[in-house]
Amino acid sequence: MATSNIQRDGYFSLALLKEFLALTKPRVVSLIVFCAVIGMFLAVPGLPPAGLVLAATVGIGLVAGAAAAINCLVEQHIDARMARTRARPLPRGQVSNGSTLVLAAALGGMGLWMLYVWVNPLTMWLTLATFVGYAIVYTVFLKPATPQNIVIGGASGAMPPVLGWAAMTGQLSHEAIILFLIIFAWTPPHFWALALYRRDDYARAGLPMLPVTHGEWFTRLHVLLYTFILCAITILPVATQMSGWVYLSSTLILDGVFIWYAVSLMRSYSDQLARSAFRYSILYLSLLFAALLVDHYLPIGVRW
Numbered sequence: 001m002a003t004s005n006i007q008r009d010g011y012f013s014l015a016l017l018k019e020f021l022a023l024t025k026p027r028v029v030s031l032i033v034f035c036a037v038i039g040m041f042l043a044v045p046g047l048p049p050a051g052l053v054l055a056a057t058v059g060i061g062l063v064a065g066a067a068a069a070i071n072c073l074v075e076q077h078i079d080a081r082m083a084r085t086r087a088r089p090l091p092r093g094q095v096s097n098g099s100t101l102v103l104a105a106a107l108g109g110m111g112l113w114m115l116y117v118w119v120n121p122l123t124m125w126l127t128l129a130t131f132v133g134y135a136i137v138y139t140v141f142l143k144p145a146t147p148q149n150i151v152i153g154g155a156s157g158a159m160p161p162v163l164g165w166a167a168m169t170g171q172l173s174h175e176a177i178i179l180f181l182i183i184f185a186w187t188p189p190h191f192w193a194l195a196l197y198r199r200d201d202y203a204r205a206g207l208p209m210l211p212v213t214h215g216e217w218f219t220r221l222h223v224l225l226y227t228f229i230l231c232a233i234t235i236l237p238v239a240t241q242m243s244g245w246v247y248l249s250s251t252l253i254l255d256g257v258f259i260w261y262a263v264s265l266m267r268s269y270s271d272q273l274a275r276s277a278f279r280y281s282i283l284y285l286s287l288l289f290a291a292l293l294v295d296h297y298l299p300i301g302v303r304w
């Protein structure tokens with residue numbers, strides 16, 4: 001088995017731990033786990049059992065980290081060609097393929113085991129399907145093949161609140177599906193805003209992202225279209241009386257700002273604006289899910 005730079009130098013230290021942590025894409029996984037935890041709290045009327053929340057959170061987080069590590073392993077040669085990703089541990093030779101695989105197997109195995117034993121089999125199977133969806137279907141097959149890669153692959157990224165819901169109730173429900181749809185519709189504007197200002201990176205790496213295959217204008221139009229779809233979907237929690245005024249007022253403001261970004265990108269494009277829109281997409285999803293939670297415990301109902 002090939003050894004990495006750090007391992008060859010003989011210090012299994014904090015430096016190596018930091019490289020392993022980087023393989024799990026901790027910032028993306030934090031928001032994924034956050035959405036899963038909100039799904040857990042929304043699934044029950046009062047407070048869910050703390051032990052169950054802890055086991056489900058750790059289990060889902062470990063499997064998400066494992067999926068990210070597999071993505072880093074598979075894409076290391078692509079990552080080496082992109083400015084944004086070339087400093088990752090594998091392209092820099094800081095960790096070996098073997099240790100990345102062992103890390104992913106350990107995290108994934110432990111996470112799935114925790115979910116099966118301490119949560120419920122349904123959550124374990126759904127999390128395994130999510131893992132396969134991202135680490136194999138999206139990473140290996142869709143990403144190099146079609147500009148619709150993130151629309152289809154986004155189904156995996158949209159699963160966390162469904163996993164959280166299943167973890168608390170042992171079943172699915174229309175509310176869980178609404179939460180899924182919110183993230184599913186959010187993913188295209190989230191990713192295409194980034195792909196717009198990173199288009200040269202993607203072209204250099206030979207990846208068929210929308211700005212590379214169909215140009216900047218077409219991508220901006222799709223950001224706008226999906227933003228409108230997203231905004232329509234964010235009304236569903238209120239339309240189904242799952243959420244009330246606290247959520248509605250928050251989502252109207254958050255949606256308004258997202259539409260402003262999408263329209264501004266259409267009217268006059270700059271990389272700086274696309275970067276701000278991407279950053280806003282992350283703030284948007286975090287605050288939207290936070291608003292769902294606050295509303296759940298401060299229900300001021302909307303009556304029809």
Ligand code: HEM
Nearest residue numbers: 027028031032035084150153154157158183187191194282
């Ligand atoms: C297939 C679906 C998705 C694609 C293709 C995608 C793509 C990306 C890309 C390329 C980045 C830049 C990462 C970097 O610069 O290292 C990013 C960042 C980010 N994404 Fe996504 N994303 C997806 C789904 C999600 C989901 C579901 C979440 C959370 C619920 C999420 C949360 C984030 C966060 C928090 C960041 C910022 C990370 C940082 O600051 O380092 N993404 N995304």
Ligand SMILES: CC(C)=CCC/C(C)=C/CC/C(C)=C/COP(=O)(O)OP(=O)(O)O
Nearest residue numbers: 028060063064067068071130131134156157
């Ligand atoms: C619960 C569970 C198993 C979740 C797994 C799903 C998961 C980790 C989704 C994350 C989405 C993500 C990091 C996309 C990055 O896109 P990319 O991989 O194209 O970005 P890159 O170019 O930065 O590698």
